[in-house]
Amino acid sequence: MKKPIAVRSDGKQRRKTKGDSVIMKIWVDDLRPVPPEYIWAKSVNQAIAIIEKAEAAEETIELLDLDHDLGDYCSDGGDAIKLLDWLAERGTFYPVEIHTANPVGRQNMERMVNRYWK
Numbered sequence: 001m002k003k004p005i006a007v008r009s010d011g012k013q014r015r016k017t018k019g020d021s022v023i024m025k026i027w028v029d030d031l032r033p034v035p036p037e038y039i040w041a042k043s044v045n046q047a048i049a050i051i052e053k054a055e056a057a058e059e060t061i062e063l064l065d066l067d068h069d070l071g072d073y074c075s076d077g078g079d080a081i082k083l084l085d086w087l088a089e090r091g092t093f094y095p096v097e098i099h100t101a102n103p104v105g106r107q108n109m110e111r112m113v114n115r116y117w118k
Helices: 044-056 071-075 081-090 103-116
Strands: 021-028 038-041 060-066 096-098
Touching: 021 044, 038 044, 044 060, 044 071, 044 081, 060 081, 081 103, 096 103
Parallel strands: 021 038, 021 060, 060 096
Antiparallel strands: none
């Protein structure tokens, strides 16, 4: 069986597997460097594309780790709270961590997660 391959921001392939499926962590941030074992999306639309591709390949999304303010990349889907909107609208509630330095953005994102991710 051919296993899907995810590519990190440094171009190296990474595979974290559980049985026959790939387990993925997605880092959504425009500035902070991606931690090891994460896939880097700098915009909401990039994150959506990664999620849709993972779902089509039946990969497991273990975690979405989100910044709020996506700087110049907000023109490509908005700030990361828009990703939470998209997920809630379609009823997909992957585990979420928030690493933003924006206190108001954090409160808004946490309020959304507390409301829908139960």
